Amino acid sequence: xxxxxxxxxxxxxxxxxxxxxxxxxxxxxxxxxxxxxxxxxxxxxxxxxxxxxxxxxxxxxxxxxxxxxxxxxxxxxxxxxxxxxxxxxxxxxxxxxxxxxxxxxxxxxxxxxxxxxxxxxxxxxxxxxxxxxxxxxxxxxxx
Numbered sequence: 351x352x353x354x355x356x357x358x359x360x361x362x363x364x365x366x367x368x369x370x371x372x373x374x375x376x377x378x379x380x381x382x383x384x385x386x387x388x389x390x391x392x393x394x395x396x397x398x399x400x401x402x403x404x405x406x407x408x409x410x411x412x413x414x415x416x417x418x419x420x421x422x423x424x425x426x427x428x429x430x431x432x433x434x435x436x437x438x439x440x441x442x443x444x445x446x447x448x449x450x451x452x453x454x455x456x457x458x459x460x461x462x463x464x465x466x467x468x469x470x471x472x473x474x475x476x477x478x479x480x481x482x483x484x485x486x487x488x489x490x491x492x493x
Contacts, residue, residue, distance in 0.1 A: 385431055385445065387445075387449070388427070388445045388448065388449055389424075391449040391452045391453060392420065392423075392424045392452060394453075394456065395420055395452055395453070395455060395456035395459075396417070396420060398456045398457075398459065399413065399416050399417060399420065399456070399459050402459055402460050407460050407461055407462065408459065408460070408461070408462040408467075409462060412462040412463060415463075416459050416472075419476060420452075420455070423452070423455075423476075423479055426483060427448065427483070430483070430486065430487070434486075434490050440489075444482075444486055447482065448479065448482060451475050451478055451479050451482070452479075454471075454475045455472055455475045455476065455479070458471040458472040458475060459472060
């Protein structure tokens with residue numbers, strides 16, 4: 351086997367931060383193609399959000415709320431992957447599920463929070479993302 355599979359499909363958690371890397375305790379982390387694709391999902395989500403604003407399907411206040419929540423999900427996941435991220439099968443599946451939920455969030459941004467919009471569906475997707483993120487952090491604590 352070669353690549354990420356050579357180290358095992360489900361690898362343990364390795365904490366990586368600047369101090370541990372500078373002291374030579376852990377190796378610096380590589381950015382994997384899975385994460386780059388994952389970042390593209392957020393870029394596409396924000397592009398779609400800008401389209402809804404231009405087409406006046408959402409107000410500026412709704413745009414700010416959607417943008418803030420999307421940015422929060424991207425930053426919280428970037429923080430996780432910078433410290434605990436790995437390129438094993440578990441993380442590939444995690445990024446796949448997270449990306450699908452981000453796509454659903456982008457779809458449910460249209461119409462805003464009004465009755466004709468999809469605000470409640472957006473909220474459900476955001477809740478599922480929070481639960482998924484909590485489970486991943488719990489996995490880090492357990493292993």
